[in-house]
Amino acid sequence: MAEHPRILVVEDDRRLAGMLMDLLGGEGYAVVAAYDGQRALHEGLTGQFDLMLLDRGLPGLEGLDVLARLRRSGVATPALILSALGNPSDRVEGLDGGAEDYLSKPFDIDELLARLRVLLRRTGTALRTLHIRGGSFDVDGRTVDVSDGRRIVLSEREAGLLEHLARRPRQTFQRGDLLASVFQEADDEGVVDTYVHYLRKKLGRDVVQTVRGIGYRLGEPQ
Known part of the structure; x- marks a missing residue:
């Protein structure tokens, strides 16, 4: 894994995206943002990332559709879905759709960072x-x-x-x-x-x- 893991933040709420970029940048991660589904798909296909933070309710292309297309294209970048859709059925749908983890909004910052660390440790060998x-x-x-x-x-x-x-x-x-x-x-x-x-x-x-x-x-x- 790279010395500074690269994270793709896919979030259409630019204020939240900016907060996440500042937070993750302060933790030593290299962060790229995408604000809609089409841009997320492009970044995921052409960039090299260690992890994705992926919202579901995106303009242009829903988050699970982005993830499904990436998986069909052979992109195995681990994904943590960060979504306001937090019912058990929503979480099951996200995990069955190819995500490695699912966290509902609003979220606790310390929990988010801990989950990212776990995913990066868990998938380091697989990558x-x-x-x-x-x-x-x-x-x-x-x-x-x-x-x-x-x-x-x-x-x-x-x-x-x-x-x-x-x-x-x-x-x-x-x-x-x-x-x-x-x-x-x-x-x-x-x-x-x-x-x-x-x-x-x-x-x-x-x-x-x-x-x-x-x-x-x-x-x-x-």
Whole structure:
């Protein structure tokens, strides 16, 4: 997990969103805000977050719809729903809809912070295992367990490239961006193509998708 965990705050009440940003920023978190469902979906698909605080009654797209679309797209960022809908049936619906926790408004600040800490501790290990086409990728072990039972070991550079793609499974990266983020010591974009070739040779051609004229993205899940 990053030294300063990144939290996406999805809340249409800008005053409450500002309070949450100040509170979480003061606790050492890096915070990004989204004020409607469409923006939340965009941030969730293209950004890299350790946790989401998600309101339900959002303009444009309801909070559970945002969460469902993120989950279908392979985004596993843990979500804590923070909502005025606090009946038991609402909480059950939120948890069944893919959230890891549910807290009703109005809420106690100390309880909110405690729940965030628990979620970050609980999911820290899980976030080190990423879903890719045809298997699961153990980031720390640099291994991929594929569906036929084999375990494939990656080199440090191969693993770095795969992790960068897998943490943003819906995003297309230009070769120059990948060079700057993964291969900082290199100065030739051809090294990106070389390591994409290595990953495909080990894991199958579809593990990394070429987006013509733009760059690369993670292959679509099976």
